[in-house]
Structure formats: structure tokens, C-alpha cells
Amino acid sequence: MQLCIDAGNTHIKYAIFKKRRMVHKTISDTFDLTILRGLLDTYLPKRAIISSVRPLPKQWTKHLQKVVPTTILSYKTPLLLKLDYKTPETLGSDRIAAAVGAWHHFKSQNMLIVNAGTCVTFDIVTEKGVYKGGAIAPGIEIRYKALHHFTAKLPFVTQRAPVRITGKSTAESINAGVLNHLCFEVEGAILFYAKHFKNLKVALTGGSSSFLAKRLKSSIFAAPDLVLNGLNEILLYNA
Numbered sequence: 001m002q003l004c005i006d007a008g009n010t011h012i013k014y015a016i017f018k019k020r021r022m023v024h025k026t027i028s029d030t031f032d033l034t035i036l037r038g039l040l041d042t043y044l045p046k047r048a049i050i051s052s053v054r055p056l057p058k059q060w061t062k063h064l065q066k067v068v069p070t071t072i073l074s075y076k077t078p079l080l081l082k083l084d085y086k087t088p089e090t091l092g093s094d095r096i097a098a099a100v101g102a103w104h105h106f107k108s109q110n111m112l113i114v115n116a117g118t119c120v121t122f123d124i125v126t127e128k129g130v131y132k133g134g135a136i137a138p139g140i141e142i143r144y145k146a147l148h149h150f151t152a153k154l155p156f157v158t159q160r161a162p163v164r165i166t167g168k169s170t171a172e173s174i175n176a177g178v179l180n181h182l183c184f185e186v187e188g189a190i191l192f193y194a195k196h197f198k199n200l201k202v203a204l205t206g207g208s209s210s211f212l213a214k215r216l217k218s219s220i221f222a223a224p225d226l227v228l229n230g231l232n233e234i235l236l237y238n239a
Contacts, residue, residue: 003045003068004231007031007052008094009118010141010207015228016043020236022225031060040067049073049235051093051227071238073097073231080104080237082130092121094227095134099125101223101230102203110197113226114186116208118142122189124197137185140208143178162215182208183215190218 001023006013014035016024024043026035039045048064049071050056056072064070071077073096075088080100085091094115102111103125111125113134118141123134138146148156157174165180167173194200204213205226213222223229 001043001045002232002235003039003043003048004228004235005048005050005052006094006097006227006231007050007054007056008207009053013225013228014039015225015232016045017232017235020229020232022228022232025225025228031057033060033063036060036064040064047071047235047239049231051097051231053092053094071235073234077234078238079234080129081125084130085133095121095123096131097227097230097234098203098205099123099131099230100233101226101228102201103129104230104233105203105221105223106201110200112190112193112197112200112202114189114202114204114206114209114212114220115227116140116186116204116206116212118207120182120186120206120208122193124193126197127199135189139206140178140182140211143182144174147174147178179211183212186212187216187218190216190220194218 002017004015012028014026015022028035045068048068051073073093075091098113098115102113108127110127113123115121118139120137120139124132147154157171162179163172163176167176190202202220203223204220205223209224
């Protein structure tokens with residue numbers, strides 16, 4: 001058994017794998033020591049790996065490392081991919097894990113990984129297994145908050161639903177600008193990268209992936225657990 005932990009900006013996902021099959025997944029808002037102890041006691045994993053974009057609490061990590069050999073993913077971790085990135089020390093571990101997960105699924109093909117979470121990231125992996133970098137854009141929640149925070153009168157919209165292109169009220173116009181135009185942005189990015197990388201395969205993951213998957217016209221592979229699967233592949237590779 002392997003324990004894989006994906007600590008994003010909003011949620012923390014805990015997953016147990018038996019070889020390459022996910023047998024359990026828990027989602028939390030915090031580094032919950034009770035959840036961690038329960039997983040360790042129930043499944044007795046032989047190794048663990050963490051991808052985190054936020055600081056790791058000492059008590060939590062000490063308990064994990066005391067019970068099971070633990071890898072904290074970084075650019076120094078041995079990978080299936082080669083990182084072609086000028087500042088690898090600044091590269092998010094979630095982007096690394098998602099790239100590995102996509103590469104394992106679509107070997108020997110050019111890949112675009114779209115991770116739509118707190119931020120929307122676009123990452124390219126070539127058919128030769130080289131991570132080339134990508135782009136980072138604000139996610140849905142950041143866009144809503146920014147419109148409210150940096151203007152004097154625009155409200156913070158809580159009732160969110162895609163509307164026609166032309167909103168008929170301020171709230172509708174904000175929803176149209178955030179939700180509809182995010183789809184246009186992602187669709188445009190896919191078309192742009194497809195011009196530069198032949199036979200491009202697109203993998204979509206992240207908290208907003210289900211919303212985007214229903215609205216994108218491009219052919220995509222929806223993989224909500226791409227980061228977790230990538231972490232598991234890194235564990236198996238290092239084992």
C-alpha cells in the first residue's frame with residue numbers, strides 16, 4: 001500500500017493505492033492528524049509521498065515520517081521526466097506530479113496538462129518525456145474576489161451560474177466574464193499549444209475540471225485525480 005497526499009491551496013487529498021489502484025480517498029480542508037492516523041492504522045502503507053503548495057505543519061509531518069518512509073516531492077526527487085525549467089526550485093510540486101501522471105497515461109505523446117484549481121496552470125510535456133514549462137493564470141475564485149476587491153462598486157457574486165455571453169445585470173455580467181470567459185481562455189490556450197506541438201493530447205484536472213469538461217469543445221481527457229496518480233507513479237518509480 002502507498003499513501004499519497006496532495007495538499008493544494010484549498011483542499012488536501014489523502015489517497016491510498018494498492019500498486020496502481022486507488023482504494024481510498026479522503027478530502028479535507030486542513031492537515032488533519034486524526035485523518036492521517038486513521039489511514040496509517042487502517043491501511044498500513046509501506047511508503048508515503050506529499051505534494052504541498054503550502055507550509056507543512058511540524059506535528060503532522062513528524063507523525064507521518066515516524067510511522068512510514070516519506071518523500072516530500074520537489075524538483076530534486078528522481079522522476080520519470082526531465083525538467084527543462086530555468087528555476088526548478090520554484091516549480092510547484094503539484095505541477096510536477098500532474099505532469100508525471102499525464103506522461104504515464106499518454107506515453108510517447110505531446111501532452112498539455114490543464115490544472116484548474118485555485119490557479120489555472122498549463123503545462124507541456126513532450127513526446128520524449130521532457131517537461132517544458134507552461135503558464136499560470138488566476139482560477140475562478142481568485143477572479144471573483146479580484147473583481148470585488150479592486151473595484152469600488154462591483155459586488156462579490158455568490159450565486160454563480162454560466163449565462164449567455166451578454167449579461168443582463170451586473171451579477172450576470174460578472175458570471176459571464178468569469179465563467180464563460182475562463183472557458184474561452186482555456187479553449188484558446190489549447191488551440192495555441194496545438195499549433196506548436198503536433199498530435200497534442202490534453203489532460204484536464206483540478207477542482208474546476210468538471211465545470212470546464214462540460215463546456216470545452218476541444219477533445220480532452222478528464223482526470224480529476226491526475227496529481228494523486230502522478231504522486232503514486234513517482235513513489236513506485238523510486239521504490
